[in-house]
Every structure is written in structure tokens, then in C-alpha cells.
Amino acid sequence: xxxxxxxxxxxxxxxxxxxxxxxxxxxxxxxxxxxxxxxxxxxxxxxxxxxxxxxxxxxxxxxxxxxxxxxxxxxxxxxxxxxxxxxxxxxxxxxxxxxxxxxxxxxxxxxxxxxxxxxxxxxxxxxxxxxxxxxxxxxxxxxxxxxxxxxxxxxxxxxxxxxxxxxxxxxxxxxxxxxxxxxxxxxxxxxxxxxxxxxxxxxxxxxxxxxxxxxxxxxxxxxxxxxxxxxxxxxxxxxxxxxxxxxxxxxxxxxxxxxxxxxxxxxxxxxxxxxxxxxxxxxxxxxxxxxxxxxxxxxx
Numbered sequence: 331x332x333x334x335x336x337x338x339x340x341x342x343x344x345x346x347x348x349x350x351x352x353x354x355x356x357x358x359x360x361x362x363x364x365x366x367x368x369x370x371x372x373x374x375x376x377x378x379x380x381x382x383x384x385x386x387x388x389x390x391x392x393x394x395x396x397x398x399x400x401x402x403x404x405x406x407x408x409x410x411x412x413x414x415x416x417x418x419x420x421x422x423x424x425x426x427x428x429x430x431x432x433x434x435x436x437x438x439x440x441x442x443x444x445x446x447x448x449x450x451x452x453x454x455x456x457x458x459x460x461x462x463x464x465x466x467x468x469x470x471x472x473x474x475x476x477x478x479x480x481x482x483x484x485x486x487x488x489x490x491x492x493x494x495x496x497x498x499x500x501x502x503x504x505x506x507x508x509x510x511x512x513x514x515x516x517x518x519x520x521x522x523x524x525x526x527x528x529x530x531x532x533x534x535x536x537x538x539x540x541x542x543x544x545x546x547x548x549x550x551x552x553x554x555x556x557x558x559x560x561x562x563x564x565x566x567x568x569x570x571x572x573x574x575x576x577x578x579x580x581x582x583x584x585x586x587x588x589x590x591x592x593x594x595x596x597x598x599x600x601x602x603x604x605x606x607x608x609x610x611x612x613x614x615x616x617x618x619x620x621x622x623x624x625x626x627x628x629x630x
Contacts, residue, residue, distance in 0.1 A: 337371035340364055341379060342404050345397045349386035423614040424453040428464035428476030431556060432533075436576045437494050437601050438477050441622045448621075452614045461532035468606055474615045475605035479532050479574075481539070482602075490604040491624055497598045498537060500590040501578045505567030510588045516546045523569035525560050526550040533557070536599060537572055544594065561587070 343353040344364060354361045372379050379393035389397060429438050434456065442454060457467055461478040468476050469487060477493070484490060500519075502509060519541070526548075527534045541548060551569050554560050557577040564571035564578070565586055571578070581587040603624055605611060611619070 503567040
């Protein structure tokens, strides 16, 4: 068992520099303190490690053998410290982020582009998935933080900050032009061919809950994996798609799709940046937060 690592540190410098005087100067301690440390180490190991020579000191056979291992260990420690300094200076490192297609495309991507321009040496890994799956990854520690959309359950082990408002809409193509420019009752959705996201997404959960609160029961004709596919299906008049407005903005502006109007507004939702309360963010992730305008002094 290693009794005192400080003794080995002193031994390393004495052996490397071949001089008690030089080792003392390098370590900023007195020569007697160096000599005492060597004596303590020799006593604990039961062997002589150095002997006086005409110029400085020489290692004994046992000292040479020990130095082979101490040197390797000390070199590795120095490399570790240097690596840590590089991480602190954002010269190396990585960020692990969780995001859905929607939060990545309509919020996070411009910030990642700016971060990469400033710190191209930092590796950025993005895990793509729906909100429930992404939050599980955060709790398991496989990502540093995530950007997700509400609704989700805010528990004590996570902190979040709202960063952008989003709005869910129903969009339709030319087959449904007779619904354009009229105010509909939500109940009418029960009799229309609808295109929704799959049930394991926050968007689908939100819309199901909203319709249920308004006593509307729907059975979507299509349940798709991505909002982009919903827009394509709606553009071909295969049904009325339920998406976040950003996904259909281009088609709405071009007139390929139009937005249905209802006698009750669909409440807006939020994008949120979320991280765990169980530990500090890595330096690189903290710098990305600064670029995103999220202060570390805020309660996230």
C-alpha cells in the first residue's frame, strides 16, 4: 500500500534531476525537507533508493527499478492535468445533446453552427429522439442536456428554461378547400381524415389531451413518425395534418396548404432547455449555454 504520494513525488524529482538541491528548488521546498522525504520513503519500503555521488545523487538498483514505475505514473498524471487544461480552454472535449427533429431544426441548429465555428475541435454528439425518450437519456446520464418541447413532467431531478414558443395547427390541401376561411367547431374533427404523429411524442400527447378536454374523440387515419411526412401527406390531400406551424410554414406561405380555423384557440407550447440537477455541466456545454443566451446564474 502506498503510504504517502508526496514522498514519491519528491523521489521522482530527485531521481530525474540527480540532485537534492535541484529537486528542492523545483518543488519550492527546503533541501532538508527533500532529504527527510526520501528517508521516510526508504524507511517505509525497507530499501535504500539513492546514494550520494561526487555530483549530486545516484539511484541504487532498487531506486532505478522503482523509478521506472514512478516515472510512468507521474507522466500519466501530467498528461491528465494537461488534458484537463485543454478541456478548460475548450481545446478538446465533447458535448452530448438530446433533441427531437423539431427542436434541432427550429431552435438548436443555429447555435450549434455558431459554436462549431468558434470551437471546431469540440466534438458535438446529438441524440435524436422524442421527448420522453430524450428525458430518459438525460436521467441515465448518457447526455449532458436536452432541448425538448412541452408537455412533459417536470420532476425535482431536472431543471428547465423556456426558450421559444411554438404553435400547433391543422393544415389541409386542395381537397379540403371548402373548409378554408370558415370557423370550425373542434367537434368537426371527429368526422375528418386526420394525420397525426405517433403516440410516443410530446406533440401527440399534447394534442390528444387538448382534444379530450374539449370532448373531442378522434381516430387518425394516418399516424406517422415525422412531422415532415405529415406535411407531405397533407400536401397530397391524403388528410388533414396536425403539426407545429414551423414545419408547414413554407407550404402555408406558398398556398400549397392552408390552416384550419376553430372556434377555440389551441394553446401555445414551449421549447425548453433541460439538464439534470445532479451535477455540473461540462465546460464546453456551459459555453454553448452562453451562446444560447442561457445564464448559468438562472434557475434552469
